[in-house]
Amino acid sequence: MTREAETKYLNKVCWPFDRSDCLSSAGFSQDKIPPNLDALVIGSGVGGLTVAAALAKAGKKVLVLEQHDQAGGSCHTFQEHGFEFDVGLHYVGQMHEGGMLRVIMDQLTEGQLQWNLLGPQYDSIKIGHKVYRLHAGKAEFPDTLKKQFPGEEEAIEKFVALMKTAVRHVPLVAVLKMMPQWLALLLVKSGLLHWFSPVFRLAESSHQEVISRLTSNKDLQTIFSYLFYGVPPNDSSFMINALLIHHYKRGAWYPRGGSSEIAFHMIPVIERAGGRVLVRASVSRILLTNGRATGVAIQRKEGEVCINAPIIISDAGIFNTYNRLLPPEIKAVPEVASLLSRLQHGMGCFLAFVGLRGTSEELGLKSTNLWIYPENDLNGLMEKFWSLEWEEICEDLPLMFITFPSGKDPTYQQRHPGRSCMTLLTMAPYKWFSEWSGQTPRHRGDEYHSRKMKLAQHMVERAIQEFPQLEGKIEYMEAATPVSNEYYLRAPLGSMYGAEQNCSRYQCDIISRTRAQTSVQGLYLTGQDVFSSGVAGAVHGGLICACAVLNRILYIDLMMLKKRIKRRKQLRCC
Known part of the structure; x- marks a missing residue:
């Protein structure tokens, strides 16, 4: 280990204070607002920080405003009586070297965020008095399930195959959100989507409906559905459940130093491009000029502070954005009213x-x-x-x-x-x-x-x-x-994961309409409500938003980078 690497390592593991306070709690004041902003992000959850960091890496000057006194959203931590607790992130999957999510997070944090691989048995599920154990690994995951459910080998194989199908084809869900909306809706109405890929049928299918065709074993059905997020299997999308279980199939990881390290290492990327992340800055409304989003207003004791930017991005969630931050006439637009009527608040x-x-x-x-x-x-x-x-x-x-x-x-x-x-x-x-x-x-x-x-x-x-x-x-x-x-x-309503993750949300027409672009010119959405729940869902929501703002498919760049990393890994092995 080089001296520089050793210093970085010691700073990571031996820092005696809460390092998150150093960067993620810079309080708002007008003199801290950077001039000539390229974009402004409302909210510093993972979705907000992701799009801000992605834009910063493209040379954009971004201001992120957070109403809480610490950045990070559900990934922040708090300390009381000498103890530290995370509030939302409990573990993350797909952080193996060369995995797409790992490649993305390394880019957003300049490789400074370290991940600790948990033990091979990452989850236990207790049903009544029986305990079932899930083990990480491509082969270990189905093999250990088969040992615990003798006679159900075929059902487990079919479930794993459907998981793989969902994972391989889920990029098409993102494509549907990134292509021109008129084209997306045309594909939906024509019925051609289901011919292109089975993932859209899996998205619209009830999880319970699919697993009931695989097995009648109620314990195994519970294992296939165990990651609860407020929606029963009867009303949840099979695609989402399959993606969640597959997410941990290769193992589970935890941020070294706690979940607040995510924000801690994204903020410098934003600030190196001239941007800032400021807390205690509660946005009261989005400013509109001739129907276009041109800035935000922050309510302060001394009065309202207005900040202008050509691009406004909301990580406040679809309900907050339309119900609280925009004037009522925007919500009354038929296209918006129709979309909001199809979505529900999460549990x-x-x-x-x-x-x-x-x-x-x-x-x-x-x-x-x-x-x-x-x-x-x-x-x-x-x-x-x-x-x-x-x-x-x-x-x-x-x-x-x-x-x-x-x-x-x-x-x-x-x-x-x-x-x-x-x-x-x-x-x-x-x-x-x-x-x-x-x-x-x-x-x-x-x-x-x-x-x-x-x-x-x-x-x-x-x-x-x-x-x-x-x-x-x-x-x-x-x-x-x-x-x-x-x-x-x-x-x-205190929801865990934004808009409800039910089957209605993953109907193809709703998938195509819950996108980064909004009906208000210059206003974009990011985070969980754009793609799906959890850290990975929020990250992809942020990337989809960055693609829309930059008018560039960043996933192509990331896929090319992923291939280069894989080649380097193969060369090392040789």
Whole structure:
């Protein structure tokens, strides 16, 4: 290792402070606004930072405005009582050397973001009293499933084959969003899309419908559907579920240093081109001149501050953009009204953050995530979940996710000696906490605190059943509700993943219309609502937006780069 490389390594693993504060919390002031902007991005989630970094690499000067006090959106972290917690990113797939997502992230961070490969068993799924384990690897993934489901070999092979089909053809979904809209809609109306590729039929098909044709084994159907995001298999797209499961097939990774490292390493790319990322800058409206987006207004104590740019990009989500940032007459345009009527708000989530005394090694904490379902009927579980009232949920929690961020990041102990952390997640309808909407954190009263901590305590008790060694090791506990997401992330109704990821959203006409370009000239959308959910979905949403702004298919450049990396790797092996 060279001295320069060693210095970079030591800075990565031994930095004694929260380095994310250095770059990702530069507060807004008018004197920090760069002159002669090429573009302005509303929101610093992964989708917003991706498009900003991509434009910066093309030499564009971009200003990113974030309403929270830290950049990164759902990829930011927070620290309390000596513990650090991630709020949205729990693990990422397809980060192997030469993988497309790895190539993209290396370009967006100049290769400075490091990824820690988790153990080969990345997920366990507990259904009732049975535990099934998923292992990484092209061959290992189906082989270990076959060992756990003897007699279901054919169903597993067919499912893996359908996953491969979805992955190979999903670029056509992006193409549909990038081609001229009139042509995309013409292809949709003509029915030719289904002749071009099976991926569009897989996108429109119910996940439950497809897997029911493969197997009648309810446990195996649950394994094929286990990554919950608020939509039951009956109403979710098979393509999306297949892509999610395939996403981790080669393994799971975690950002070395925590999820806030993503923003930390994207911001310098933006700033080297003359741009800035500024926080505590809440955009109140998008400015229009003769029907064209020409800037934004920021509400400050001293009055409204207006910033102009020729290109405005919104990472605030499709609902916020049209319902909150644009005048009502834009939303009333038939094309916009029709699109919004076909989309729904996504489900909210509830998170319990638990600080533990002891290192991950001392406590026996692994990088494996645990998904818990009391039974193998996910459609019934979710239907039951939505019908439960608040009082009932604490007595009968239908599903839960348990993860140990400190067990995934080898730098956690250097940054937080003698401590570990656990995150617990379940879904949560907005109605459970809607009466506290609009109120600021720590000022919502005793009833709110009591309600959320009651559920958090119930979840902790359930987690201790699975990990009894944690009994008596808890030093800190906090919880986040859908109104927390609404406040910190400006997520409408506290949704986890933007617009609902249901079958309706992945009908071909909706796919072609939820694109980066909007009906307002000069205004673009980025992030999850452009493509799909999660970090990978937000990144691709950002790239699709950058393609539209630059009028260049960046994916061609990335594919050529991916081939060069693959050739270099082959030469090394020789």
